Amino acid sequence: MRYMLVRTIVRISRIAVLCGFVEPALAHHPVQAKFDDSRQLELEGQITAIDWSSPHAHIYINVPQDGGTPVNWAIELADPTELEWSGWQPDTLAPGATIRVSGYEARNGSHQIWAEKVLGPDNTEMFMVPDDLIQQKLANRPSGPTPRWPDGQPRLGPAPGQTGYWTAPGKNSLVEDGVNVAFDKHGMLENINDSSKVAPFQDWAHDLYALRQLNDGKDDPLFLYCIPPGGPRQFQVPYGVQFVEERNRDRIFVLMSGGNGNWRLVYTDGREDVTQVSGNDDNPLFYGRSSALWEGDSLVVNTTGFNEGFWFSNGGLPHTRLLELTEKFNRTDLNTLRYEVTVNDPGAYTRPWTSSWDLQWMPGEELPESYCQDNRQ
Amino acid sequence: MIKKHLNRSRLTTALGLMLLLTTIEPLQAQQRPGFLEDDRPAPRNEEGRVSLGPAPGGAGYWARRTGNLVVNPDSYEARATLNSPIHIDDVPLKDWARTLTNFRHDLYLASEPYTRCKPAGGPRQIMSPYGFEIVDMPDLDRVYIITTSNAMTWRVIFMDGREHPENLRPSYFGHSIGHWEGDTLVVDTVGFNEKSWFSRDGLPTTTALHLTERYSRPNFSTLIYDVTIDDPGAYDAPWDSGFVLGWNEGEELFEYVCQENNVSPDAMIGDGRISSIAP
Known part of the structure; x- marks a missing residue:
């Protein structure tokens, strides 16, 4: 960013x-x-x-x-x-x-x-x-196998007594897997003529995406008002994320740095999120309502109930309240978290599509305290 | 649907209490109207120590009832400050700090950073509307305090016996190290910035602030928060305060985004200067 x-x-x-x-x-x-x-x-x-x-x-x-x-x-x-x-x-x-x-x-x-x-x-x-600041910090990390809980399930957080977090996303924008277009670090297209290739947009969604790109992201609500980085964008924020796995309560807090230091709650036993006092009807959220199950070594998270007040990716790909995300988290070794997200939004796209990237483990460090709203008056 | 209505009515009652209880005596945790008090003993974890979370299989969070950090009859919110162990006149404020506190009240707390979506640490985090959870992760040697409001943020308390590092960057939540004394969680925090108010009454603090917080749970539904405030930058001597929090059984933290209706981009794309907030 x-x-x-x-x-x-x-x-x-x-x-x-x-x-x-x-x-x-x-x-x-x-x-x-x-x-x-x-x-x-x-x-x-x-x-x-x-x-x-x-x-x-x-x-x-x-x-x-x-x-x-x-x-x-x-x-x-x-x-x-x-x-x-x-x-x-x-x-x-x-x-x-x-x-x-x-x-x-x-x-x-x-x-x-x-x-x-x-x-x-x-x-x-x-x-x-x-x-190459991040690369310098990530150089010479010890490698190793995926850390696991006693029952064999992969840990998304650190091994006992250790610390670290996930950062350095391999992509700076959502883009359909298999599409080869170049972005800068902020999710802006190197060539605006590539805009229609990025995802299977409906016409209006493509036009809005192209407009946001042509505006250099100046109307990005995260930039303007510190609006939360909901959806896949929380895995594109500058200083990364940390998973707090409360296994005895079947839930995971995703703690974010950068953005505005929010958390997101994910249930891991498939139960429904009913935390909103005013109920779930007509109450769309920035982080949506997430319900997850482990499938083998993958945590598969299904999220619905999004509002339209934020950009769900760097670069301004549009979405609607119909958005349904299926996110798969797979820690393939000590240092690599594979993130794969399937976007199903019949309001903005012509078909479901998938984007994926790796996040890198930053060992031995705490998630930095960085609030977007810090120097806003 | 029944549960939702119950929740709503409890919230409404809570708001009503905050507005109406003008002459309440110093806190008695039991028999508070409108809340389901539960005299069962506090749940215990596998090691036999009191847990500050739900019973196994349950859910819940802590929320402030009516307690405040200090009594301040000069506050425009005077009624809201009645319930506290210490009167503002007994707080050893340095002259400048007392002047600043009064000035903030004269402005009806208009320059409040919290309303500008800033997180706030120490007792202010514990006073967050809509409450907080204390998430104990013994596996990671840390405790997290996670809030719904207070900018929907979180704070980490290191429980592995480490010391505070030197040359800390001042931050909203500071650097917290904790340990258990019997069933009481004791947390020591330094490294605060000066960008937030650590009480709803506009009391100032400086980067010299050193907090000692004690969290104890005498029964299932009660959390006692005691705090010693040692800030030689703003106070002539350390002073104590605290309040009692209640357990919201069966409920969980929920999404609450301060920025949703908070449109003030000027600092980032306007002139970006240090605050000159004035009414």
């Missing part, structure tokens, strides 16, 4: 320096709605405040003006989790320090800049989220 953007900017800016021109680095991303990649800016000033919040940290600096009052600029950075993985700490910079920043100016002319590079007080480069 957009948290990965900075890597792209940094990479492209290097190329730009070499080639002597600036690429449109913010293309295909909601941040483009806010920052103009054609307006490069450099600023120098004293830090007045640091807001270390999700999804984007901010540093505020006073930039001196000729013969006038300094102007306070907001410097927008990546998510604190990624910054910290890259070596930053909330106290790496402190108010009072003078820094230099280069990046892209806000479209609306406000005093904001999307940071491409930050130079600290001693002129060392402070800000760099590596291009």
